[in-house]
Amino acid sequence: MSNYSIKNLEEYFNVYRESIEKPEVFWGKIAEEHFTWRKRWNSVLSGDFESANVKWFDGAKLNITENCIDRHLADRGNKTAILFEPNDPNEKTQYITYTNLSKRVNKFANVLKAQGIKKGDRICIYLPMIPELAISVLACARIGAIHSVVFAGFSSTALSTRINDSNCKLVITSDGSYRGEKTIDLKVIVDEALNNCSCTTSVLVAKRINADIKMKAGRDHWLQPLLDEASDICEPEIMDAEDPLFILYTSGSTGMPKGMVHTTAGYMVYTAYTFKNIFQYREDDIYWCTADIGWITGHSYIVYGPLANGATTVMFEGIPSHPDHGRFWDIIEKNKVTQFYTAPTAIRALAKESLSFVQNRDLSSLKVLGSVGEPINEEAWNWYNNNVGNKKSPIVDTWWQTETGGIMISPIPYVTPTIPTFATLPLPGIQPALMDTNQTELIENQVEGALCIKQPWPSIARTIWGNHKRYKKTYFSAFKNMYFTGDGARRDAVGYYRLTGRVDDVIIVSGHNLGTAPIEDAINEHPAVAESAIVGFPNEIKGNALYGYITLKDKGERRYQEKLRKEINQIITENIGPMAKLAKIQFTNGLPKTRSGKIMRRILRKIASNETSNLGDITTLLNPEIVAEIIQSRL
Numbered sequence: 001m002s003n004y005s006i007k008n009l010e011e012y013f014n015v016y017r018e019s020i021e022k023p024e025v026f027w028g029k030i031a032e033e034h035f036t037w038r039k040r041w042n043s044v045l046s047g048d049f050e051s052a053n054v055k056w057f058d059g060a061k062l063n064i065t066e067n068c069i070d071r072h073l074a075d076r077g078n079k080t081a082i083l084f085e086p087n088d089p090n091e092k093t094q095y096i097t098y099t100n101l102s103k104r105v106n107k108f109a110n111v112l113k114a115q116g117i118k119k120g121d122r123i124c125i126y127l128p129m130i131p132e133l134a135i136s137v138l139a140c141a142r143i144g145a146i147h148s149v150v151f152a153g154f155s156s157t158a159l160s161t162r163i164n165d166s167n168c169k170l171v172i173t174s175d176g177s178y179r180g181e182k183t184i185d186l187k188v189i190v191d192e193a194l195n196n197c198s199c200t201t202s203v204l205v206a207k208r209i210n211a212d213i214k215m216k217a218g219r220d221h222w223l224q225p226l227l228d229e230a231s232d233i234c235e236p237e238i239m240d241a242e243d244p245l246f247i248l249y250t251s252g253s254t255g256m257p258k259g260m261v262h263t264t265a266g267y268m269v270y271t272a273y274t275f276k277n278i279f280q281y282r283e284d285d286i287y288w289c290t291a292d293i294g295w296i297t298g299h300s301y302i303v304y305g306p307l308a309n310g311a312t313t314v315m316f317e318g319i320p321s322h323p324d325h326g327r328f329w330d331i332i333e334k335n336k337v338t339q340f341y342t343a344p345t346a347i348r349a350l351a352k353e354s355l356s357f358v359q360n361r362d363l364s365s366l367k368v369l370g371s372v373g374e375p376i377n378e379e380a381w382n383w384y385n386n387n388v389g390n391k392k393s394p395i396v397d398t399w400w401q402t403e404t405g406g407i408m409i410s411p412i413p414y415v416t417p418t419i420p421t422f423a424t425l426p427l428p429g430i431q432p433a434l435m436d437t438n439q440t441e442l443i444e445n446q447v448e449g450a451l452c453i454k455q456p457w458p459s460i461a462r463t464i465w466g467n468h469k470r471y472k473k474t475y476f477s478a479f480k481n482m483y484f485t486g487d488g489a490r491r492d493a494v495g496y497y498r499l500t501g502r503v504d505d506v507i508i509v510s511g512h513n514l515g516t517a518p519i520e521d522a523i524n525e526h527p528a529v530a531e532s533a534i535v536g537f538p539n540e541i542k543g544n545a546l547y548g549y550i551t552l553k554d555k556g557e558r559r560y561q562e563k564l565r566k567e568i569n570q571i572i573t574e575n576i577g578p579m580a581k582l583a584k585i586q587f588t589n590g591l592p593k594t595r596s597g598k599i600m601r602r603i604l605r606k607i608a609s610n611e612t613s614n615l616g617d618i619t620t621l622l623n624p625e626i627v628a629e630i631i632q633s634r635l
């Protein structure tokens with residue numbers, strides 16, 4: 001038997017050693033013993049980082065929904081697969097059993113087929129956190145269509161860019177969404193986006209808020225009547241291990257968002273295995289991840305990982321502050337949640353509120369607490385540990401990325417001793433390396449460097465949709481034969497890893513991964529703007545907030561500062577979404593540049609963070625005089 005679930009530290013070290021020395025034996029055993037295959041693989045692993053052509057379980061045939069649904073029907077048919085908590089606490093909780101999920105997924109899959117969707121077609125899903133979101137994801141996978149979920153907080157422009165990049169034939173959306181006290185007109189956003197998308201020929205619309213919306217004849221269809229008519233039997237499309245399962249967009253430091261392509265078998269094996277170990281899931285547990293399925297966390301640890309393990313996974317439609325700041329704790333108490341997985345930004349926001357919200361609830365069902373998306377600071381870690389976990393639930397600080405598909409560095413609860421702010425140790429199969437600026441690996445402990453991964457793991461994204469060259473360049477060109485993460489990390493005396501933040505031009509704001517370039521491009525569209533540079537600066541709740549330095553074509557325009565600030569944030573909201581708005585906008589007479597004309601963001605970052613005592617050598621700048629001027633009018 002393989003060690004599917006690690007029980008103690010000694011076992012972890014043994015399993016880890018085996019996984020690194022003989023990855024094919026290790027993953028081969030796990031794949032064989034814990035999943036349903038229609039045909040076995042020819043080789044467990046082939047290809048390498050150098051050629052950017054990694055394949056796992058090549059030659060195998062399977063369908064991921066058979067593994068996430070069908071194989072549980074015999075023993076877990078009446079078990080809740082998805083537990084849905086609506087935005088409004090007075091609306092009934094929904095318990096979707098595995099049997100019911102199976103029928104709903106099959107019906108949805110048949111609706112997609114009736115719309116002419118075939119294996120390999122791309123489908124864009126732009127939905128709030130309602131059951132139809134998880135069901136549509138699984139329905140795509142059932143018939144081999146490639147889903148591209150776009151977080152429903154993105155603007156119409158961001159949505160159309162993503163629809164066009166992967167040529168989505170069909171879009172799945174709803175008439176609107178609830179968000180606390182507010183409603184959002186999602187269909188209007190889709191209509192706007194589709195004005196610029198000729199590839200999309202049909203739109204399926206779920207009814208959620210009963211909004212009076214426009215339906216375009218021939219293109220738009222209400223979902224429910226089609227589901228009602230459809231058969232609840234749909235044979236799964238038998239997929240190759242390396243067939244794409246989904247595309248998920250993530251910001252890059254430059255240019256267009258990157259459509260990361262994840263394939264079927266390796267992604268399934270890795271997300272299922274890590275889910276089991278990191279959350280120590282047992283049969284009757286109620287697992288809740290608060291992420292949105294629009295992000296990788298939701299794909300891997302709300303949908304695929306939990307369902308592959310036959311788990312009960314909670315989907316929450318609302319926000320942590322509605323109807324009050326006790327909502328998370330209410331849901332935990334009500335459903336006796338055993339594992340709770342959230343983001344540091346949510347913890348920091350809730351820690352600001354009265355302690356009575358969390359103290360008045362019975363949270364004794366909790367066994368494991370998780371954190372994801374950005375570094376968790378010590379204060380937030382302690383608050384989480386003391387008030388939510390009551391010092392008895394280990395906190396798993398899980399480091400990973402959209403590109404990695406699954407969790408890479410994390411404690412295993414009740415196995416790995418935790419230390420605040422440390423993601424601790426790599427999971428089996430993951431071999432981290434810290435690199436210095438001369439491309440040399442730092443092999444000692446107590447060092448800090450650029451975090452790379454030395455050996456392929458099953459759920460690494462295989463390419464960027466339509467741009468394999470960019471994939472190779474972004475991840476495999478900085479360090480020879482290694483995957484470069486874009487993050488910095490420190491390794492302490494015992495070998496624990498602590499993530500220190502991005503080393504590129506990506507800024508993490510409230511757990512949202514934002515590239516500076518697309519924001520600057522949006523700002524530069526404003527007719528008054530000559531040039532702009534965006535940097536991050538520390539924010540108590542969001543982790544980072546955005547600081548913009550903007551030069552105007554005509555200095556005189558500065559007398560309309562307030563109006564310009566509003567307009568600039570409006571353009572950003574339209575082009576990207578409200579999460580990318582600037583907290584501070586400083587108008588400057590110029591930006592510090594190197595002789596070759598590159599903006600020196602390092603200096604601007606320090607000024608924004610008010611660390612101006614140590615700016616380093618600025619004499620080599622093209623325009624050193626601008627630095628003092630910018631410092632003087634710092635906001």
Ligand code: WT7
Nearest residue numbers: 297372373374375397398399400401402499513
């Ligand atoms: C970036 C990836 C992982 C799913 C959600 C975000 C940062 C993520 C941690 C953590 C420190 C973290 C990194 C990473 N990050 N988790 N536990 N500690 N930093 O996925 O949007 O692709 O962002 O989030 O900087 O590179 P993503």
